[in-house]
Amino acid sequence: MLKPQHLLTLRAVVRTGSFVVASRELGYTASAISQQISALEKDTGLVLFEREAHGVRATAAAHRLVDLSAPVLAAMDDLGHQVHQLATGATARLRLGSFPTASVRLVPSALSALTSAHPRAQVQLEEGEPEELVAALNAGDLDVALVYEYGLSPRQWSDGLARHELVREDLVLLRACGSNLSSHLAGLSQARWITSREGTAGALSLARLCAVAGFEAAVAFRSNNYDVVRELVSAGLGVAIVPGLGHSPGDSVEATRVAQRSAFRRVMALHRDENSSPLLGTMIRSLHSAVPAGEPYVHETRDERAE
Numbered sequence: 001m002l003k004p005q006h007l008l009t010l011r012a013v014v015r016t017g018s019f020v021v022a023s024r025e026l027g028y029t030a031s032a033i034s035q036q037i038s039a040l041e042k043d044t045g046l047v048l049f050e051r052e053a054h055g056v057r058a059t060a061a062a063h064r065l066v067d068l069s070a071p072v073l074a075a076m077d078d079l080g081h082q083v084h085q086l087a088t089g090a091t092a093r094l095r096l097g098s099f100p101t102a103s104v105r106l107v108p109s110a111l112s113a114l115t116s117a118h119p120r121a122q123v124q125l126e127e128g129e130p131e132e133l134v135a136a137l138n139a140g141d142l143d144v145a146l147v148y149e150y151g152l153s154p155r156q157w158s159d160g161l162a163r164h165e166l167v168r169e170d171l172v173l174l175r176a177c178g179s180n181l182s183s184h185l186a187g188l189s190q191a192r193w194i195t196s197r198e199g200t201a202g203a204l205s206l207a208r209l210c211a212v213a214g215f216e217a218a219v220a221f222r223s224n225n226y227d228v229v230r231e232l233v234s235a236g237l238g239v240a241i242v243p244g245l246g247h248s249p250g251d252s253v254e255a256t257r258v259a260q261r262s263a264f265r266r267v268m269a270l271h272r273d274e275n276s277s278p279l280l281g282t283m284i285r286s287l288h289s290a291v292p293a294g295e296p297y298v299h300e301t302r303d304e305r306a307e
Helices: 004-016 019-026 030-044 060-087 100-105 107-117 130-138 201-212 226-234 280-290
Strands: 049-052 055-058 093-098 122-127 144-150 161-176 192-195 218-222 239-243 253-257 264-272 298-300
Touching: 004 019, 004 030, 004 055, 004 060, 019 030, 093 100, 093 107, 093 130, 093 280, 100 107, 100 122, 107 122, 107 280, 130 144, 130 161, 130 264, 144 201, 144 280, 161 226, 161 280, 192 201, 192 226, 201 239, 226 239, 226 253, 264 280
Parallel strands: 093 122, 093 144, 192 218, 192 239
Antiparallel strands: 049 055, 144 264, 161 239, 161 253, 161 264, 161 298
16 A cells, blocks of 8 residues: 555655755655655565665656656545545534424524535534434434423433523413403413424423413314414414414514413523534534524523533
């Protein structure tokens, strides 16, 4: 196996016609240059230089080997450049998992910031619920996963996962404008409720909030799409509780923050402790910068690890 460094040394000696001059250019001693050329001659079985009293003369084989090695050395140089680009994140790939609300409210702005910093980076986006995303993260199929947990439905995350909290959302009670329905949970025991599908953390959180208020919610409609939930509320078909990122102010819906202490949802970014992606730090910082400012029910959580 020929060593690229020996071929570079050969090229320098053939061009300069001198071991001494080549050694100055390459930063070696003349003895080291001579040893490299001797090793190359042994590896190739070729006589590359005729030793003369006042220097060396390159043989035809040496000139031919320089020509043959030129594309190989150029490819090695390009490979080194590409490896540097990959190591610095310029051309790296990042696989991001997200749940639908974050995909709408956080991901576009975050990816815009990431691709602005690394225009040639490749980002793959997958959507799912936290359980699905964490499984993909643990399997190595994702680099970063955006997940959530409700105050009344906390989750246990796998060992070996680093957590960066991004947002703490208030839970917001939605009622149709002009409905004259109570703005307090205790006064809504007879109301029809709209919530996410059965078994989800959102539905469980609603059940527990209502239980604390002394009643069981009568669920009339279920949807995991907060735009659908808001339109159903707007049409007077029931009331709902949604997290801050899932709320879009409008004239047809009244919104009130739920006052119970555990009425919140946290959004965080998870990644494996050992993940070495050069884009990881930029992605976490970009997600923090994507948190909408000035919204009454959305509160950014600063994370020193992302600084």
